[in-house]
Amino acid sequence: MSKPVDIAPATGKLGVLTPGMGAVATTLYAGVLAARKGLAQPYGSLTQIGHIRLGRRDDARNPLIKDFVPLASLDDLVFGGWDAYSDDAYAAAMKAGVLEPHHIEAVGDELRLIEPMPAVFDPKWVRNLNGVDNVKPAEGTKMDQAEALMADIDRFRSEHGVERVVMVWCGSTETYKDLSEVHMDLESFEKGLKESHPDIAPSQIYAYAALQSDVPFANGAPNLTVDIPAMVQLAEERGVPISGKDFKTGQTLMKTIVAPGLKARMLGVRGWFSTNILGNRDGEVLDDPDSFKSKEVSKLGVLEQILQPELYPELYGELYHKVRINYYPPRGDEKEGWDNIDIFGWLGYPMQIKIDFLCRDSILAAPLALDLALFMDLAHRAGRKGIQEWLSFYYKTPQHAPEVYPENDLFIQLAKLKNNLRQMMGEELITHLGTEYYDYEK
Numbered sequence: 001m002s003k004p005v006d007i008a009p010a011t012g013k014l015g016v017l018t019p020g021m022g023a024v025a026t027t028l029y030a031g032v033l034a035a036r037k038g039l040a041q042p043y044g045s046l047t048q049i050g051h052i053r054l055g056r057r058d059d060a061r062n063p064l065i066k067d068f069v070p071l072a073s074l075d076d077l078v079f080g081g082w083d084a085y086s087d088d089a090y091a092a093a094m095k096a097g098v099l100e101p102h103h104i105e106a107v108g109d110e111l112r113l114i115e116p117m118p119a120v121f122d123p124k125w126v127r128n129l130n131g132v133d134n135v136k137p138a139e140g141t142k143m144d145q146a147e148a149l150m151a152d153i154d155r156f157r158s159e160h161g162v163e164r165v166v167m168v169w170c171g172s173t174e175t176y177k178d179l180s181e182v183h184m185d186l187e188s189f190e191k192g193l194k195e196s197h198p199d200i201a202p203s204q205i206y207a208y209a210a211l212q213s214d215v216p217f218a219n220g221a222p223n224l225t226v227d228i229p230a231m232v233q234l235a236e237e238r239g240v241p242i243s244g245k246d247f248k249t250g251q252t253l254m255k256t257i258v259a260p261g262l263k264a265r266m267l268g269v270r271g272w273f274s275t276n277i278l279g280n281r282d283g284e285v286l287d288d289p290d291s292f293k294s295k296e297v298s299k300l301g302v303l304e305q306i307l308q309p310e311l312y313p314e315l316y317g318e319l320y321h322k323v324r325i326n327y328y329p330p331r332g333d334e335k336e337g338w339d340n341i342d343i344f345g346w347l348g349y350p351m352q353i354k355i356d357f358l359c360r361d362s363i364l365a366a367p368l369a370l371d372l373a374l375f376m377d378l379a380h381r382a383g384r385k386g387i388q389e390w391l392s393f394y395y396k397t398p399q400h401a402p403e404v405y406p407e408n409d410l411f412i413q414l415a416k417l418k419n420n421l422r423q424m425m426g427e428e429l430i431t432h433l434g435t436e437y438y439d440y441e442k
């Protein structure tokens, strides 16, 4: 066994701030409030119901993760956020239409108290939102906006008496933009903030404000936010964890479950066509081609990395991968994702797999946002800073060190996450070798 890492205790309240108080964020708040009243179960959350094996299989030590590592308890969470619309969390949850009204009513009094702070918002970065009514004044520079956000964080801290804060981006997907000079180091970025450089996105202003305020930042959307060199540098300098990006729900979750299995059995894939219909506000934003581009980039990379066509050109070299998202209002948050997978096996004989996933986007995303908030806080207390690759499990495009490729296989990601928890607590890492149960030496 190794020495356990020094982890500061999870005493006091933990503030969870979400830029964006739409479908995912309000489903997160309402779910946690309901779970702590015992009205519903937090299914889908590894931190709340997952167990972790410790030691040998015949040791029978399988504690709950939340009993094994010192996580903040649901009772200690305090939610807050920013949104470009002034609806409080109760009204926003009703409009999002994810949860049944009776679920929202059951925690209505608490949701009504969560009012959005005015957003740092720029319609150039999110085009399909109309009639926004809760935006910080546009005068001043982007640095002034960052300072206004830092003041919001300070006020939130003192008004709610929270000991620690984490930020989880639950805002709309911003339009696609590549890295530019202004993102390359902290000095250029800060100069860019003072000159209101057009390549600095609102999400990057939130992330800068978070890190300057010693607040870990997790990015639930596919936009470029903490995955820029300037932000990695800032996170390391300030000793604050960052992670991203894009919650791994729905179709990509299925892809990262199915693709490793096909590859494990050395089955070839000729084509993978994925199409979705969804009718929530996220779908409306993604109807804009530039916002879709951010999403497309994040969805397409996954298969390539899992299947490794460079190692298996005969199986995956010709793979045709297409992803479509169509905005279809009647469906609301209840997305339907179809996958047609053309595979081949022994002697090249073709086969097909069809997946029709009738999912609920925010029902899948909310537990990920919760786990990220709790694990990012744990990482901070454990003295971890910069990129938290061990949280890849939660993301479509996991942030990683520049010299390695990202790990997208859900099962490798889970093993990585659990081994990181074991390592923090000074427990033996589990290799699944299995020889210890057999007497091979005789």
Ligand SMILES: NC(=O)c1ccc[n+]([C@@H]2O[C@H](COP(=O)([O-])OP(=O)(O)OC[C@H]3O[C@@H](n4cnc5c(N)ncnc54)[C@H](O)[C@@H]3O)[C@@H](O)[C@H]2O)c1
Residues within 6 Å of the ligand: 019, 020, 021, 022, 023, 024, 025, 082, 083, 084, 085, 096, 119, 120, 121, 122, 126, 129, 169, 170, 171, 172, 173, 174, 202, 203, 220, 221, 222, 246, 247, 248, 249, 250, 280, 281, 282, 285, 360, 361, 362, 364, 365
């Ligand atoms: N639901 C899922 O399964 C899922 C999965 C992966 C990623 N995501 C991403 O999570 C994000 C949230 O999804 P959602 O379904 O809650 O969307 P949503 O449209 O319901 O909510 C997003 C909210 O962000 C607000 N917003 C936009 N720009 C902002 C800014 N600069 N500051 C503050 N608020 C801002 C919008 O007004 C809106 O209320 C999206 O980017 C989405 O792509 C969602």
